[in-house]
Amino acid sequence: MWDPEPGWLNTASYGLPPRRAFEELQAMLADWRVGRTSWEGWDIATQRSRESFARLIGVAAEDVCVGAQVSQVLAPVAAGLAGNRFLVPDVEFTSNLFPWLATAQVRTVPAASLADSVDSTVDVVAFSLVQSADGAVADYAAVVAAARAHGALVVVDATQACGWLPFDGSLADVVAAGAYKWLMSPRGSAFAYLAPHVRERFLPVAAGWYAGEDVHGSYYGEPLRLASSARRFDISPSWPVYSGTAPALEVVEEIGVAAINAHNVQLANRFRAGLGLPPGDSAIAVVDVPGAEELLRRAGVRAAVRAGRVRASFHIYTTDADVDLALNALTHG
Known part of the structure:
Protein backbone atom coordinates (compact mmCIF):
# COMPACT_ATOMS: atom_id res chain seq x y z
CA MET A 1 0.00 0.00 0.00
CA TRP A 2 3.08 2.27 0.13
CA ASP A 3 6.08 2.99 -2.05
CA PRO A 4 8.90 4.03 0.32
CA GLU A 5 12.53 4.02 -0.66
CA PRO A 6 14.55 1.95 1.84
CA GLY A 7 15.79 3.81 4.91
CA TRP A 8 12.89 6.17 5.64
CA LEU A 9 12.93 6.55 9.45
CA ASN A 10 11.50 10.04 9.68
CA THR A 11 7.72 9.82 9.98
CA ALA A 12 7.94 12.08 13.03
CA SER A 13 8.83 14.79 10.46
CA TYR A 14 6.35 13.72 7.77
CA GLY A 15 4.51 10.54 6.88
CA LEU A 16 4.43 8.80 3.52
CA PRO A 17 1.06 8.63 1.77
CA PRO A 18 -0.75 5.35 1.22
CA ARG A 19 -1.00 4.68 -2.50
CA ARG A 20 -4.77 5.25 -2.35
CA GLU A 253 -8.85 2.97 10.43
CA GLU A 254 -8.84 -0.14 8.25
CA ILE A 255 -5.53 -1.43 9.59
CA GLY A 256 -6.35 -0.40 13.15
CA VAL A 257 -4.34 1.82 15.48
CA ALA A 258 -3.66 -1.07 17.87
CA ALA A 259 -2.11 -3.14 15.07
CA ILE A 260 -0.05 -0.18 13.89
CA ASN A 261 1.10 0.42 17.46
CA ALA A 262 2.31 -3.16 17.85
CA HIS A 263 4.22 -3.01 14.56
CA ASN A 264 5.83 0.36 15.22
CA VAL A 265 6.88 -0.27 18.81
CA GLN A 266 8.31 -3.70 17.90
CA LEU A 267 10.52 -2.12 15.24
CA ALA A 268 11.56 0.74 17.53
CA ASN A 269 12.53 -1.78 20.19
CA ARG A 270 14.49 -3.82 17.62
CA PHE A 271 16.40 -0.62 16.90
CA ARG A 272 16.95 0.11 20.60
CA ALA A 273 18.12 -3.43 21.32
CA GLY A 274 20.63 -3.26 18.47
CA LEU A 275 22.22 -0.26 20.18
CA GLY A 276 22.16 -1.80 23.64
CA LEU A 277 19.28 0.35 24.82
CA PRO A 278 16.36 -0.85 26.97
CA PRO A 279 12.95 -1.34 25.30
CA GLY A 280 10.44 1.49 25.31
CA ASP A 281 6.78 2.17 24.58
CA SER A 282 7.23 4.66 21.74
CA ALA A 283 7.48 4.55 17.95
CA ILE A 284 10.20 7.20 18.24
CA ALA A 285 13.74 6.50 19.45
CA VAL A 286 16.62 8.93 20.03
CA VAL A 287 20.31 8.02 19.97
CA ASP A 288 23.53 9.68 21.08
CA VAL A 289 25.94 7.71 18.90
CA PRO A 290 28.87 9.99 17.96
CA GLY A 291 28.58 11.12 14.36
CA ALA A 292 25.21 9.37 14.00
CA GLU A 293 23.73 11.91 11.61
CA GLU A 294 26.57 11.54 9.11
CA LEU A 295 26.75 7.74 9.49
CA LEU A 296 23.04 7.42 8.70
CA ARG A 297 23.24 9.88 5.82
CA ARG A 298 26.05 7.93 4.15
CA ALA A 299 24.00 4.73 4.43
CA GLY A 300 20.98 6.36 2.82
CA VAL A 301 18.96 6.40 6.05
CA ARG A 302 16.77 9.47 6.46
CA ALA A 303 16.16 10.44 10.08
CA ALA A 304 16.05 13.77 11.95
CA VAL A 305 18.09 15.66 14.51
CA ARG A 306 16.09 17.10 17.40
CA ALA A 307 17.41 18.66 20.59
CA GLY A 308 20.93 17.59 19.60
CA ARG A 309 20.18 13.89 19.12
CA VAL A 310 19.32 11.72 16.13
CA ARG A 311 15.60 10.90 16.17
CA ALA A 312 14.44 7.77 14.34
CA SER A 313 10.75 7.04 13.89
CA PHE A 314 9.09 3.81 12.77
CA HIS A 315 5.69 3.46 11.09
CA ILE A 316 3.54 0.90 9.35
CA TYR A 317 5.59 0.98 6.14
CA THR A 318 8.91 0.54 8.03
CA THR A 319 10.49 -2.92 7.71
CA ASP A 320 13.08 -5.00 9.56
CA ALA A 321 15.42 -4.26 6.65
CA ASP A 322 15.09 -0.51 7.29
CA VAL A 323 15.99 -1.02 10.94
CA ASP A 324 18.93 -3.26 10.09
CA LEU A 325 20.22 -0.73 7.55
CA ALA A 326 20.29 1.93 10.29
CA LEU A 327 21.84 -0.37 12.86
CA ASN A 328 24.58 -1.45 10.51
CA ALA A 329 25.40 2.19 9.77
CA LEU A 330 25.54 3.13 13.46
CA THR A 331 27.45 0.10 14.70
CA HIS A 332 29.81 -0.57 11.79
CA GLY A 333 30.06 2.85 10.16
Missing part, protein backbone atom coordinates in the same frame (compact mmCIF):
# COMPACT_ATOMS: atom_id res chain seq x y z
CA ALA A 21 -4.31 8.72 -0.84
CA PHE A 22 -1.71 9.71 -3.40
CA GLU A 23 -3.96 8.56 -6.25
CA GLU A 24 -7.03 10.42 -4.96
CA LEU A 25 -4.94 13.58 -4.67
CA GLN A 26 -3.65 13.15 -8.24
CA ALA A 27 -7.20 12.67 -9.53
CA MET A 28 -8.31 15.89 -7.84
CA LEU A 29 -5.33 17.77 -9.29
CA ALA A 30 -6.10 16.43 -12.76
CA ASP A 31 -9.69 17.72 -12.50
CA TRP A 32 -8.46 21.10 -11.27
CA ARG A 33 -5.95 21.39 -14.09
CA VAL A 34 -8.58 21.29 -16.80
CA GLY A 35 -11.66 22.59 -14.98
CA ARG A 36 -13.49 19.31 -15.28
CA THR A 37 -15.79 19.77 -12.31
CA SER A 38 -16.94 22.19 -9.63
CA TRP A 39 -15.38 22.21 -6.16
CA GLU A 40 -18.35 20.79 -4.24
CA GLY A 41 -17.36 17.21 -5.06
CA TRP A 42 -13.83 17.79 -3.82
CA ASP A 43 -15.15 19.12 -0.52
CA ILE A 44 -16.76 15.77 0.35
CA ALA A 45 -13.27 14.67 1.39
CA THR A 46 -13.26 17.29 4.15
CA GLN A 47 -16.26 15.74 5.89
CA ARG A 48 -14.85 12.24 5.34
CA SER A 49 -11.66 13.41 7.05
CA ARG A 50 -13.54 14.97 9.97
CA GLU A 51 -15.54 11.81 10.56
CA SER A 52 -12.53 9.54 10.29
CA PHE A 53 -10.49 11.61 12.75
CA ALA A 54 -13.41 11.62 15.18
CA ARG A 55 -13.65 7.83 15.05
CA LEU A 56 -9.90 7.45 15.52
CA ILE A 57 -9.92 9.36 18.81
CA GLY A 58 -13.37 8.28 20.01
CA VAL A 59 -15.35 11.52 19.84
CA ALA A 60 -18.38 12.79 17.92
CA ALA A 61 -17.76 14.31 14.48
CA GLU A 62 -19.87 17.36 15.36
CA ASP A 63 -17.31 18.17 18.06
CA VAL A 64 -14.41 18.31 15.58
CA CYS A 65 -13.31 21.34 13.57
CA VAL A 66 -11.00 21.26 10.56
CA GLY A 67 -8.12 23.57 9.85
CA ALA A 68 -4.59 23.80 8.51
CA GLN A 69 -2.07 23.64 11.40
CA VAL A 70 -2.06 22.91 15.12
CA SER A 71 -1.33 26.49 16.22
CA GLN A 72 -4.15 27.71 13.96
CA VAL A 73 -6.79 25.37 15.40
CA LEU A 74 -5.58 26.27 18.90
CA ALA A 75 -5.79 30.03 18.24
CA PRO A 76 -9.46 30.39 19.27
CA VAL A 77 -8.74 28.28 22.35
CA ALA A 78 -5.93 30.66 23.30
CA ALA A 79 -8.17 33.69 22.69
CA GLY A 80 -10.95 32.19 24.80
CA LEU A 81 -8.64 31.26 27.67
CA ALA A 82 -6.59 34.48 27.66
CA GLY A 83 -5.38 35.36 31.13
CA ASN A 84 -5.70 31.83 32.48
CA ARG A 85 -2.80 30.03 34.18
CA PHE A 86 -1.26 27.28 32.05
CA LEU A 87 1.02 24.41 33.03
CA VAL A 88 3.11 23.11 30.10
CA PRO A 89 6.13 20.78 29.72
CA ASP A 90 9.40 22.66 29.48
CA VAL A 91 10.43 21.14 26.13
CA GLU A 92 6.99 21.31 24.53
CA PHE A 93 6.72 21.78 20.76
CA THR A 94 5.98 25.45 20.30
CA SER A 95 2.71 25.03 18.37
CA ASN A 96 1.31 24.01 21.77
CA LEU A 97 3.25 26.67 23.67
CA PHE A 98 3.47 29.94 21.73
CA PRO A 99 -0.35 30.42 21.63
CA TRP A 100 -0.40 30.31 25.45
CA LEU A 101 2.70 32.47 25.88
CA ALA A 102 1.02 35.10 23.70
CA THR A 103 -2.21 35.22 25.69
CA ALA A 104 -1.83 33.68 29.15
CA GLN A 105 0.36 33.01 32.17
CA VAL A 106 2.57 29.96 31.61
CA ARG A 107 4.57 27.83 34.03
CA THR A 108 6.76 25.06 32.65
CA VAL A 109 7.97 21.89 34.36
CA PRO A 110 9.72 18.70 33.18
CA ALA A 111 7.26 16.54 31.22
CA ALA A 112 7.76 13.58 33.57
CA SER A 113 6.56 15.64 36.56
CA LEU A 114 3.56 17.22 34.83
CA ALA A 115 0.86 15.32 36.74
CA ASP A 116 2.56 15.91 40.11
CA SER A 117 2.84 19.64 39.38
CA VAL A 118 -0.89 20.30 38.91
CA ASP A 119 -2.29 22.26 41.85
CA SER A 120 -4.82 24.96 42.64
CA THR A 121 -2.76 27.58 40.77
CA VAL A 122 -3.33 25.80 37.43
CA ASP A 123 -6.33 26.54 35.21
CA VAL A 124 -5.21 24.62 32.10
CA VAL A 125 -2.74 21.78 31.53
CA ALA A 126 -1.44 21.69 27.94
CA PHE A 127 0.91 18.97 26.72
CA SER A 128 1.85 16.69 23.84
CA LEU A 129 0.69 13.11 24.18
CA VAL A 130 4.01 12.09 22.58
CA GLN A 131 6.92 14.49 22.77
CA SER A 132 8.42 15.57 19.45
CA ALA A 133 11.99 15.88 20.78
CA ASP A 134 12.44 12.37 22.18
CA GLY A 135 9.25 10.35 21.66
CA ALA A 136 8.38 10.20 25.37
CA VAL A 137 4.77 9.09 25.88
CA ALA A 138 2.88 11.12 28.46
CA ASP A 139 0.99 9.47 31.31
CA TYR A 140 -2.28 10.69 29.86
CA ALA A 141 -4.53 9.16 32.51
CA ALA A 142 -2.47 10.57 35.38
CA VAL A 143 -2.37 14.09 33.94
CA VAL A 144 -6.12 14.07 33.27
CA ALA A 145 -6.84 12.76 36.80
CA ALA A 146 -4.66 15.47 38.37
CA ALA A 147 -6.28 18.17 36.27
CA ARG A 148 -9.80 17.05 37.15
CA ALA A 149 -8.89 16.89 40.85
CA HIS A 150 -8.03 20.60 40.72
CA GLY A 151 -10.72 21.75 38.27
CA ALA A 152 -8.25 22.39 35.44
CA LEU A 153 -8.88 21.99 31.73
CA VAL A 154 -6.80 19.60 29.59
CA VAL A 155 -5.46 20.55 26.15
CA VAL A 156 -3.62 17.83 24.22
CA ASP A 157 -1.45 18.05 21.12
CA ALA A 158 -1.76 14.57 19.59
CA THR A 159 0.22 15.25 16.41
CA GLN A 160 3.00 12.78 17.29
CA ALA A 161 0.53 10.21 18.62
CA CYS A 162 -2.57 10.08 16.45
CA GLY A 163 -2.21 7.25 13.96
CA TRP A 164 -0.08 4.89 16.06
CA LEU A 165 -0.98 5.38 19.74
CA PRO A 166 -4.49 4.38 20.87
CA PHE A 167 -6.05 6.95 23.20
CA ASP A 168 -9.46 8.27 24.21
CA GLY A 169 -9.73 11.86 23.04
CA SER A 170 -12.93 12.43 25.01
CA LEU A 171 -10.95 12.42 28.29
CA ALA A 172 -9.52 15.83 27.33
CA ASP A 173 -11.28 19.14 26.74
CA VAL A 174 -9.33 19.95 23.57
CA VAL A 175 -7.33 17.63 21.32
CA ALA A 176 -5.45 19.11 18.37
CA ALA A 177 -3.52 17.17 15.73
CA GLY A 178 -1.74 17.88 12.49
CA ALA A 179 -2.34 15.08 9.99
CA TYR A 180 0.87 15.15 7.96
CA LYS A 181 2.93 12.92 10.24
CA TRP A 182 1.55 9.62 11.55
CA LEU A 183 -1.76 10.13 9.72
CA MET A 184 0.26 10.24 6.48
CA SER A 185 -1.64 13.12 4.89
CA PRO A 186 -0.49 16.09 2.79
CA ARG A 187 0.78 18.95 4.90
CA GLY A 188 -1.95 21.48 5.59
CA SER A 189 -4.73 19.50 7.27
CA ALA A 190 -5.34 19.61 11.01
CA PHE A 191 -8.16 18.85 13.42
CA ALA A 192 -9.30 19.87 16.87
CA TYR A 193 -11.74 18.16 19.17
CA LEU A 194 -13.50 20.91 21.12
CA ALA A 195 -15.64 19.48 23.90
CA PRO A 196 -19.17 20.96 23.99
CA HIS A 197 -18.84 22.01 27.63
CA VAL A 198 -15.87 24.29 26.89
CA ARG A 199 -16.24 25.58 23.35
CA GLU A 200 -18.74 28.25 24.36
CA ARG A 201 -15.70 29.95 25.92
CA PHE A 202 -13.94 30.15 22.56
CA LEU A 203 -14.51 32.89 19.99
CA PRO A 204 -14.64 31.82 16.30
CA VAL A 205 -12.35 34.68 15.35
CA ALA A 206 -11.42 33.12 11.99
CA ALA A 207 -15.02 32.40 10.99
CA GLY A 208 -15.94 32.70 7.34
CA TRP A 209 -18.49 31.21 4.99
CA TYR A 210 -17.30 27.65 5.71
CA ALA A 211 -18.17 28.08 9.40
CA GLY A 212 -21.81 28.81 8.58
CA GLU A 213 -24.66 26.57 9.68
CA ASP A 214 -25.58 26.30 5.99
CA VAL A 215 -22.26 26.55 4.19
CA HIS A 216 -23.81 27.32 0.81
CA GLY A 217 -26.18 29.85 2.33
CA SER A 218 -23.38 31.76 4.04
CA TYR A 219 -21.63 33.35 1.09
CA TYR A 220 -22.87 36.92 1.52
CA GLY A 221 -24.20 39.41 4.02
CA GLU A 222 -25.64 39.55 7.49
CA PRO A 223 -26.70 38.23 9.93
CA LEU A 224 -24.04 36.13 11.63
CA ARG A 225 -25.22 32.53 11.17
CA LEU A 226 -22.51 30.18 12.37
CA ALA A 227 -22.83 26.44 12.85
CA SER A 228 -24.03 25.32 16.27
CA SER A 229 -21.43 22.53 16.27
CA ALA A 230 -17.62 22.72 16.34
CA ARG A 231 -17.86 23.53 12.61
CA ARG A 232 -18.13 27.19 13.64
CA PHE A 233 -14.36 26.99 14.14
CA ASP A 234 -13.67 25.54 10.67
CA ILE A 235 -11.60 27.47 8.19
CA SER A 236 -12.19 27.02 4.48
CA PRO A 237 -10.21 23.85 3.66
CA SER A 238 -7.53 23.30 1.06
CA TRP A 239 -9.28 20.94 -1.35
CA PRO A 240 -6.13 19.21 -2.64
CA VAL A 241 -4.90 18.61 0.90
CA TYR A 242 -8.15 17.12 2.14
CA SER A 243 -8.47 15.02 -1.02
CA GLY A 244 -5.34 13.22 0.18
CA THR A 245 -6.21 13.33 3.87
CA ALA A 246 -9.51 11.44 3.81
CA PRO A 247 -8.19 8.22 2.21
CA ALA A 248 -5.05 8.29 4.38
CA LEU A 249 -7.07 8.41 7.60
CA GLU A 250 -9.39 5.71 6.32
CA VAL A 251 -6.38 3.42 5.72
CA VAL A 252 -5.34 3.95 9.35
